[in-house]
Amino acid sequence: MLIRVVLALGDRELQRGLEEQIGLAEIEVEGLTGEADSWRQVVRSCADVIVISDSMIPAPVAGGIGLLAGLPENPTIMVLQTEHSAELQAGYIAAGAHSSLYSGISRERMIKALEGTIESRRLAMMRDRLDRRGRSVPKISDFTTNSEVMQLFMNEVQLVAPSDSVLMIMGETGVGKEHLAKVIHGESPRASGPFVAVNTAALPEQLLESELFGHKQGAFTGATRSRRGAFEQAHGGTIFLDEIGEMPLHLQAKLLRVLQEYEIQPIGAEKSSWVDVRVIAATNKDLEQEVNSGNFRKDLYYRLSVIKLNIPPLRMRREDIPHLARRFVMDFKCKIGRDIRQIAEPAMAALCSYEWPGNIRELMNVIERSMLLSRSGEITMENLPSAFLYATDKNVEEPVNGNLAGNWQAKTLQHVVSLMVEHTEKEYLCRVLAEHGGSIRKTADHAGITTRSLYSKMRRYDLRKEDFKKRKR
Known part of the structure; x- marks a missing residue:
């Protein structure tokens, strides 16, 4: 994962020396000048680690360090004291600093302390990657199936998951494209890195570029602080680009450059930064048709389509419906606090007969709703939505003489x-x-x-x- 370090030191020579020593591939170092607005630059830098001289902090104990510690990134702060005082050191740490060192110590000791601070930050960021809501981490067993079609599909998934290739996941709404992307991430060598998901259709065009690539302070009106983009946040892990077919054409060109060079350039930045990410894209659109219509770049389509995975819709694997329905019942028991133990046979038959246009997501919603409405220990036909009351006993609507019947x-x-x-x-x-x-x-x-x-x-x-x-x- 990429660690962003900001140095704001009164000693220019010391700052240059530290920049040279810690400027490694996984660490991005930015040295701020001693100009009058350096404090403002520190506050708006969106850094993970801030190393700052106490002479550059306005009222350090009274409020300056506390302001830094309260930033959205919750940065790790290392203060360099101009005076050798244990009382000052205790005051800085009490105000929110991670550590405080006398600036007169040897260069070697200072570098060693800074390396320790960066490593502590790295470990803290790795812990934050864990699921903080107590939810089960997506795993390959979530896709256990009795369907031959789905078994063949999962065999293909297991072959490509350990690779580092770009993936395109295709399928109807609700089939579980993001869940599958998380599973693939968890089964890959990047599992210990971050998984960052961006829905390219959910953001206005003017905000999407900043969301993906980040921006520098002052890059546009309202950019009062620097902001890191999703690609930088996903460094060392996986970025999932959902609804990729909705991405504007001018951003498609920028995305293609990232896929080819693995370099990003935040809005307003003068130089590019290298990122190490695996890209998984997803769509429910026919991208070939979008290419023919001029809405999607052909070169980007070919770059994203190194490996295409098309998730079968739920109606094509009805054998899995009973297993999935029972699993969701167990998952929702604790969430909604209802002791529902089973699904009555008529209700299960109706679930298996339904066409499921919303796929897995719709099945989850139906099970949760039915559990909330149930007054007994099982889900019955009365608890299902009205659409299920008209489900026929047969699972398949048969054409007549090979022709379509019905509506x-x-x-x-x-x-x-x-x-x-x-x-x-x-x-x-x-x-x-x-x-x-x-x-x-x-x-x-x-x-x-x-x-x-x-x-x-x-x-x-x-x-x-x-x-x-x-x-x-």
């Missing part, structure tokens, strides 16, 4: 394709089961799937092997 005008193209695929899959399994007289092993071998997957599909389509024994030839 097809209300369906999306993806939904229509899904229905046709499911109808074809069910018809195929019926024919193969009949051919083999209901034998599960022979049918699975013929279809090229596992017996476990075959059982799941038979449950989904309400097929029983006994019904096909009569048809044995």
Whole structure:
């Protein structure tokens, strides 16, 4: 992780010496001049570690150090005393300084003390990276699945997670793109580094550049303090750029440069800074279509699409709905304080029959709502939203004679394709089961799937092997 150190010392020679000694790859050092506004520069520097001479702090014990300690970054403060006084040292530490040293000590001792201060700050920042809300850290087991489609997908995820390549995660709203990005980060060599997420669609265009790349004090109207951007905050870890398809074209060009050179230039800065980050982008848009429409740069699209991961929607892996629903029940028990133990069979059947346009996020919301409304130890049909009361007993709406039936005008193209695929899959399994007289092993071998997957599909389509024994030839 990148540590930003600001030096504001009265001794110019000492300041230059410290800059040379601690200016390493993981440490960015900024030495401030002894001008009249140096105190203001220190306050607005957004530094992690501040090394300052007490002669440069206005009323150091009364309020100057306290002001520094109360900055949003909560910086680690090291004061250099012009006088060798234990009483002064105690006063500076009581005011909020991390340490206080007499400026007359040897250069070697001072450098060693400063290195110790920087390392303490680094450890504190690593502790802050842990989940401070007590939530479980995302892990690969969160995607345990009974769906063959999802199993193939997760095999692909496990292959690419340990790499450092740029990733593009695609999928519908609510499928868990950010959660998957956190899992990939946790399974990578960067797991001990920061994970920084930015929703590029949630910020106005004029603020997004500052959010991503940072800015210097005075770079634009209202920039009263320097601010570090998301790329700098993610140094040594992973940055997740959600809704990348919404990024303005002029920022796409700047992002492409970062991906190629791994250098960022904050707004108003005179020089670039090197950052070590892995980029994971996500979108629910068709970026190829956006490229053809001129809304997305072709070169950036190819750079982001080194590896593409397309998360299957929930309706394409209905086998996972019972497991997910029960897991969310356990997760919400403590949060909402309700002792709900199970989901009634009719309610579970309705959950499995629903199309889930909002995917995993919608399932979570439905489970939480149903638990709040339940007056017993289980979730029943009465607790589900009204849309579930009209769910049919069959999991699949079958086309008639290969054509679409029902209110097809209300369906999306993806939904229509899904229905046709499911109808074809069910018809195929019926024919193969009949051919083999209901034998599960022979049918699975013929279809090229596992017996476990075959059982799941038979449950989904309400097929029983006994019904096909009569048809044995």
